[in-house]
Amino acid sequence: MGKVSSRIKGRRFVLQGRVQGVGFRPFVARLAARLDLKGWVRNGPEGVELAVWGTPRALSAFSASLISELPPLARLQRLRVRGLSEPPPEGFAIVETRQGPSHTLAPPDVATCQACLSEILDPGDRRFGYPFTNCTDCGPRYTVIEALPYDRPKTSMRSFEMCPECLAEYRDPRSRRFHAEPNACPVCGPQIWLCDARGERIPVADPLAFVVRTLREGALWALKGLGGFHLVCDAQNEAAVRLLRERKRRPKKPLAVMVRDLAAARKIAELTPAEEHWLSSPEAPIVLARKRRPFPLAESVAPGLHLVGLLLPYTPLHHLLLRAWPGLALVMTSGNLSEEPLCYRNEEALSRLSGVADYFLLHDRPIVAPVDDSVLRLCGDRPVLLRRARGFVPEPLSLPRRAPGTLAVGPLLKNTFTVTREDQALMSPHLGDLESLPILRRFEETLTHYRRLFDLPLEQVVCDLHPDYLSTRLAEERAQKEGLRLLKVQHHLAHALSALGESAEEPALALVLDGAGLGEDGLIRGGEIYLVEGPVFRRLGSLSPVPLPGGQAAEREPWRMLLAYLSFFTEEVPEPLRKIPAEKLEVARRVLSRGPLTTGAGRLFEALGCLLSGETVNHYEGELAARLEALAAEGVGERPYQVAPRRERKGVQLPAWEFVREALRDLRAGVPPEEVAARFHRGLAQSLARVLSELSEKTGLRRVVLSGGCFQNALFLEETLSALEKYGLFPVFNSRIPPNDGGLSYGQAVYASLSRASAQRS
Structure with missing residues (x-):
């Protein structure tokens, strides 16, 4: 022995x-x-x-x-x-959990696994039809955790005492429910109930049958789900979808739809294998996919677009509802009014959504941390997250260097914040546009939860250069009040760093294309080429500056930018501008010579969207740019517009107005708008790639970073990747982090990490 x-x-x-x-x-x-x-x-x-x-x-x-x-x-x-x-x-x-200050992580919420789904669909199983079934392989995590380490008494399930059978599973290491903290069954777990818009309960023997019947009659429902409320209606009922838009105050922005399974999804969209993979993944995001024609849903679901946002059921409640639904799909959109945060408490939803929903499906499992659905689209087989939320947060991201105690407050639009612990960055879920008091409150609530959950003291705060962003003012006030170091980072550098991530110490060229961000020189920029080396950048080129008539009004009314581009080469008034009152047009012309200047690529896409679609107003951010992509998706792009760069004292400039001139010339010659749009997409990508190739020869850098909201456009991203690769360059782009402003807070945290390292070296 x-x-x-x-x-x-x-x-x-x-x-x-x-x-x-x-x-x-x-x-x-x-x-x-x-x-x-x-x-x-x-x-x-x-x-x-x-x-x-x-x-x-x-x-x-x-x-x-x-x-x-x-x-x-x-x-x-x-x-x-x-x-x-x-x-x-x-x-x-x-053995029993050891308590103490937590350095562990909260896992994201995960879609229902196949084993749990089989149980809720099996009439012989004790969890048959139970909408809160879960195990260690699936179910709520982040949305129910109040504190770490992750144990049931520290979750919103603590008030539900397990019955003997659930407790036996919970204690059995051989069970897949061993220490599944939200474990429950119909005997001991949360329950659902129905009520009307006044909050009065509706006594029915079969709640889901009542939901289905009223949805078929055109009713609107508010459904409490995993991380908040959804607004739900029949996706094939044009009148119901229009009514939802009217009540939600969302006239044109596309609505997501939920389908029972992949077979149903294939009837609505032309799915690629990669899109099917992500639809059925544990993260279960909304996936943007190409519509089938004829489109079998109400056209008002995604008007004027070639894409539809699909998602599969990711909770037992969703599965049960979609199994009972006789139609093809249900609209499943965020439970809020436009410009307001997501509702997640019963009382809050009954108060804020009573003018929208006819009925409410509620439950008594508290949501600790609200989180919206994530949104993703594919560039070929490569995912690009457009909204990082459920299924992905609070999964940590790596930093180039340690930067403990950093708060990066993010941008104005599509706001997220990022907090850091050692060399990890923890991004918040998507919060919304930081332009109202309710969104600001949600920002503060979520930040308080993150700091408590992950035990995060603060040493420094990072923000955008723009002095008028609410996030910038918030950072300045917090720095002064708490004695924190304050860092400010230029908008487009943060974009570039968000794509470079933990490899940001290595020098690279960067192409950043978005709508608007304040440049370090005071110009409203958005079409930039940089040399980025750690926290330092140098501008090597840009789109040529053009007037921004009306300032921010040009974002809402892209006809103003079309007028600005036309002013470089013609006084012709194309069809879309004839819709504008003559006096309004004349005022816009007069301010062209004294208005601010912009290099924003997003404004170029929107101006061409105005020219080719005939629409003059953005009902939501980037609407006409999205319509332009929808047109381009139907074209071939032969003879793409080739625009030569100009060498200026401050670097290379690509005269953006020449793309508009070429497009107008083609329209006069009878070229279809779809082909004009395709020629523009391919031509802009190739023209920028040629500039980057020349700069690569001068600098010796082969790596090119692509970031900014324009790269949400997968068609343009694919064209740019292809053009760069033909020159032997190595493109890097946002994948796990949104290329739009939703990824800026992570880029700001990367900047703080690099700045800290530089300060320590000096």
Whole structure:
């Protein structure tokens, strides 16, 4: 026996990352049993802690399997190992959580797994039809966690005492519900109920049958889901969709639709394998896909666009509703009024949405942290997140260097914030446009929750250069009040750094195209080419500056920008401008010579969208740019517009107005608008790639960063990638971080990380 004992060794592991609430401890227990190891495992403030004793061969196999056989939802970021000299215990045990200041992570919410779905659809199962079924492989996480380490008493499930059967599952390491903290069943868990717009309960034996019947009659519902409320109606009922738009005050912006399964999704959109993969992924985002023609849903779902936003059911409640729904799809859009934050409390929804919804489906599981649906589209097979929220937050992102205690407050529009811990960046979910008091309150509530959840003291705050952004003023006030270091970063540098991420210390060329951001020179910029090296950048080129008649009014009324581009080469008044009252047109002409200047690429896309679609107003941000892409998707793009750059004293400039001249010339010659739009997309991509190729030869840099809201346009992104690759350049673009302003806070945090490192070196 002594000889055998002398071969037994002990090791202690600390694992960090997404390792709590994902079935990690039972996985370790099963692995230890398989390899005949003694020891224990527990949750702790740093992550998962475990100690194992066994032969060197068994310990080696354990270490390898610990990494290669992770549970489906686990993500390992750090692993520390040291030897143990004390004797082993008897057997292997899962022991009580060690409390303390938490350095672990809260996992994101995950779509219902196949095993749980089978249970809720099985009439013989005790969870048949139960809308809150979950296990360690799926279900709510971030939205129910109040504090870490992740244990049931620290979640919104603490008031639901488990019945004997649920408790037995919870305590059984062989069960996939072992320490599934939101574990529940119809006997002991949360319940749903229905009420009308006055909040009075509707007593019905089959709630979902009532929901389906009223939806078929054209009713609008507010449904409390995982991270907040959805507004729901029949997606094939044009009158119901129009009524929803009228009441929600959302006249044109596209609405997402939920379908039962991939088979139904294929009837609505021309899905690629990559789009199908993401639709059915654990993250279950809204995926933008090309509409089938004829489009089988109400045209008002996504008017004037070639894309439709689809999502599959991601909670048991959604699955049960869609299984009962006899139609093809349901509109499933955010439960709020335009310009307001998402509703997530019952009382709040009844108050704010009573003028929108006819009926409410409520439940009694509190939502701790509200979170909207994520939105994603594909560039070829490569994902581009347009809105980072449910399924992705609060998954950490890496930084180039340590930057503990940083708050990056993000932009004005599509606001998110980012807080940092060591070399990790934790982005908030999408919050909305920071232009109203309710959104500002949601910002502060979410920040307070993040700081408490992740134990985050603050040392510095980072913001945009623009002095009028509410986020900038918020950062300045917080810095003064709390004695924090204040950093300001130029808008487009933050865009570039958001795409470079942890590799931002390496120099690169950057092409940043968006609508507007304040330049360090005071110009309203948005079509920029930089040399970026860490926190330092130098402008090498841009689109040529053009007047911005009416300032911000030009964003709402793109006809103003069309007029500005036309002023460079003609006094002709094309069809869209004939819709504008003569006196209004004349006022806009007069301010062309004294108005501010812009290099914004987004304004160019919108001006051409105005010219080709005949529409003159953006009902939502970037509407006419989206309509331009929809036209281009139907064209071929032969003979793309080739515009030569001009060498100016301050760098290369690409005269943007020449694209408008070429488009107008083609329209006069009878070229269809679809082909004009395609020629513009391909021509702009090729013209910019040619400039970048020349700059690459001068600088010796082959890596090119692409960022900014214009790269939400997958057609333009694909054309740009193709053109750059033909020149032998290596493009890098936003994928896990939105290319639009929703990714700016992460870019600001990267800047803070690099600035801190530079300050320490100096």
